[in-house]
Amino acid sequence: MKLKLKKALQGIFALALLGLAACSDQGGEAEKHPLQVLLIPADGGTESGTLADYRPIFDAVGKSSGIDFDLKVAQSYGAVVEALCSGNADIAFVGPVTYLQAKERDCAQLLAVGVKDGQSIYYAGIFARKDSPIRTIADLKGRSAAFGDVNSTSSFAYPLAMMIEAGVDPVKDLSALRLTGSHANSLAALIEGRVDAAALSFDSYDKAVREGVPGATDVKVIARSEPIPYPPLVVNSRLPEETKAKLRNAFEGVAKAPGIKPEMIRGYAGAKLDGYDAHFPPEKFDGAARKLALVTDEMKGEILKKASER
CATH class of the missing domain: 3.40.190.10 (Periplasmic binding protein-like II)
Structure with missing residues (x-):
């Protein structure tokens, strides 16, 4: 009777070890995921x-x-x-x-x-073509501009905040507003003459120049943001x-x-x-958050509406 009990306990112990080994293997696999x-x-x-x-x-x-x-x-x-x-x-x-x-x-x-x-840090910028009469943010009144994704910091929110601080209402003062979805698309719209100005980060612009994007060196800086995290x-x-x-x-x-x-x-x-x-x-x-608060949800809604107009 004792022998049978001993063998039974040994079997249970062996199964337990197998179970632990299996768990260990699964844990190892999880780490590899x-x-x-x-x-x-x-x-x-x-x-x-x-x-x-x-x-x-x-x-x-x-x-x-x-x-x-x-x-x-x-x-x-x-x-x-x-x-x-x-x-x-x-x-x-x-x-x-x-x-x-x-x-x-x-x-x-x-x-x-x-x-x-x-x-x-990095910087947002507003750019225009070198042959454009646009020199400052104030000159954007009556002009068209391209921005990136509505949730982008440097191709949307910061440039808009810069415009607001300079007394330019992007909804009322721009003749047209285009949301292109990316920095590169906004730069392309500017180079190709589809808009008068474009908002994008300096990192994105520098990349375009570095990679030899045609027309990238034919644009100028209208405004540069304060340092952004x-x-x-x-x-x-x-x-x-x-x-x-x-x-x-x-x-x-x-x-x-x-x-x-x-x-x-x-x-x-x-x-x-x-x-x-x-x-x-x-x-x-936190400083960026305060700056970005200038672009309210109500304004974003108005911008999306304006951008949909053709």
Whole structure:
């Protein structure tokens, strides 16, 4: 009787060990599953262009940390917020506006912010063709202008705020207003003469010049914004704290990690960076939030209506 009991207990113990082994294997597999990265369609006007901008840094972080990533480009800025809030994105590259929208819904936290020439800032601009009589924002009255995505910081919200501060009502004073969906599309509309002015980031403009986009050097700067916090990488608030810490450490140290080439450290518009700051204070986005508050939801509605007019 004792022998039978002993064998039974041994069988139960063996099954328990098998169960633990299975759980361990499943846990290992779970760690191998790539983290889902979603990128706003900020630049290039194409999915391939945006992926080319950000794949180097994620390849570098993956190589140095062993973390796997699956990169995709969203169809719109708003889609990134929804993906974060629904749990379909673990990490995202966003603009300050998109970050603030996701943060307000408790869907995202700062992961890391790019550092370029020792700073984590960028600029929005309003551009016109060099042969245009437009010299200042005030000269935009009675003219047409192109803007990017309605949730874009540097191709929509900041340029509009700059116009409002300069006494130009974008709804009443512009003869026509076009929403093109991206920085590159707005620049193209300007170069091709479909609009008199275009709003886009200086990073996007510099990329166009760097890549030899025809006509890119034939435009001039009408206005430049104040410094804006650099477009951040954010992490889904629901991720385990251990995963968040591992990611922050990986991005913070990637620029100095063994085997990582400097050309892999890239950021917005594919620009080469010094590295990434994983301790960038969230409150530094507060000033941008106050500036962006000038573009109210009511005004956005009026702009969307005006943009639909042909």
